[in-house]
Amino acid sequence: MTSYRRIDSQRLLCPSAHCEDGALLVGVIGAEGKIAYINPALPVDKSFRERACTGRTPEHRFRFAATCQESGCMHWTGRRCGVIDQAIEAAEATKNRECVSKPLPKCGIRMQCRWFAQRGSDACGTCPFLFNYVWPDTSSGGQSSFQKREVQQPCQIYQITNSR
C-alpha cells in the first residue's frame, strides 16, 4: 500500500506552483481574479519566464503547476495539502455559489492534480478563485499589505523561500 501511494503521489502536481522552468502554465488570471484555464497546460521555458518577469509578478497573472513537494512544502499537513482544504472552507464560509457550479473548468492537469486527488470536484469548483499570493511586506504583519491592492515585487522573491 505504501509503495502504491508513493508511486501515485510522485505524479501529482501542485496546481499553484511558481513560475519556473519545467512548470506548466495552467491558466491566466482574469480581471476579476478568476482563472481562465489553458488546455493543454503548456510547459514553461526560459523564454516565457524571462518575458513574464518583465511585467507584474507572474504568479499574480498566471497559474502554474509543478510536482507537489509534499513534506517539502509548508502547506503539507503530514498526509495532504492544507491549501485546498482551507480554500474549500473559505468558499463555504463566503457561501460562494460559483464554487459549486458545473460543469467543471476545462483544466489540463486534472488527472494529475493534488487538489483533485484530495477533494475531487469540490477542488475544481474552488480552484478558479485562487492564485499564488505572498504578502509584499511580511515585516508589517500582513494586515496593511492585505489592504494594499497594488503589489510590485520582483520575481526573485520566490527564490528566497528555501529559508524560513
Next chain:
Amino acid sequence: MPNISNHEFKVVIDGFDLPDELASRINKAVQRAVLEELASADLGGKDVVFTPVMGQMLSEDVAKAMREPGGSTGGIWIRDAVSS
C-alpha cells in the same frame, strides 16, 4: 449562465497527409507561439484582485498572524518547508 469566451488557436491543413513527426512539430510550434504571446498578457491591469474566496483565506491568514505571532503563512502560496 454567464457568457464565457473560448479561444482556440489552430491551423487546418486539408487534403494531404503530414508525417506524424512533422505534425507534432507544427503542433508544438503553435503551442509555443501561444505561450510566448501569453507571457506578456496581463488581464488584471495593475492591481491584484482577490475573489471573495481568496479574500476570506487571506483575512483568515491575517487573523491567524494576530492570534499567533509568526503564525501567518505570509499569504496563500507554496513555499519550501526546508528550515534554514
